[in-house]
Amino acid sequence: MLQVRDLPTPDILRRFAQRYPDADVSAVTGFLTLLRTATELSQALDAFLARHGLLQGRWWVLILLFREETLESSPSVLAEKAGVTRATMTGLIDGLERDGLVQRVFDTADRRRTTVRLTPAGQGVLDTVMPDYYRRVRTLMSGLDENQRVLLQSMLGAVHAGLDAFA
Numbered sequence: 669m670l671q672v673r674d675l676p677t678p679d680i681l682r683r684f685a686q687r688y689p690d691a692d693v694s695a696v697t698g699f700l701t702l703l704r705t706a707t708e709l710s711q712a713l714d715a716f717l718a719r720h721g722l723l724q725g726r727w728w729v730l731i732l733l734f735r736e737e738t739l740e741s742s743p744s745v746l747a748e749k750a751g752v753t754r755a756t757m758t759g760l761i762d763g764l765e766r767d768g769l770v771q772r773v774f775d776t777a778d779r780r781r782t783t784v785r786l787t788p789a790g791q792g793v794l795d796t797v798m799p800d801y802y803r804r805v806r807t808l809m810s811g812l813d814e815n816q817r818v819l820l821q822s823m824l825g826a827v828h829a830g831l832d833a834f835a
Contacts, residue, residue, distance in 0.1 A: 725752070725760050730794050770790055
C-alpha cells in the first residue's frame with residue numbers, strides 16, 4: 669500500500685490550489701493527515717498482532733465469534749460483518765481452523781450448511797491479546813480527555829458520512 673509519509677506544506681498546497689481551484693487547502697490538509705494517521709495506525713496494529721502470531725483479518729474473525737453469545741456464526745455472516753468476500757472469509761477460516769483456533773461445525777441435516785465456532789484455543793489467544801490491546805489503546809488515546817474523545821468520534825462520523833464523495 670502506498671503511504672503518504674511526506675505531507676505537503678501549506679505553501680505547496682497553495683500552489684496546487686492556484687492550478688486546481690477546487691482544492692480547499694485546509695480540507696486537503698485534514699484529509700491527508702487523517703489518511704496518514706489511519707495508515708500508520710493500521711500498520712502499528714499489524715505489527716502488534718504479528719507479535720501475537722495474528723493478522724488483522726484473523727483477529728477480527730476471532731473477535732466476531734467472541735461477540736456471539738454462542739461463540740459461533742455462519743461464514744457468510746462473518747464475511748458480511750468483516751466487510752470481506754466469502755472467498756476471503758473461507759481463507760481466513762481455513763487458516764484459523766488449521767491452527768485450532770476455530771472449528772467448522774457441519775449441520776447434521778445438511779452438510780453444506782456450516783457454522784464456525786471459537787475453540788478454547790481461540791479464546792485463549794484472545795485472552796492473551798486483548799488485555800495488551802486495551803492497554804495500548806488506552807495509552808494511545810491518553811492524550812485526549814473524555815470530551816475530546818466524544819468530539820473525535822463526532823468529527824470522524826461527519827467525515828465518514830461524506831465517503832460517497834469518492835464513490
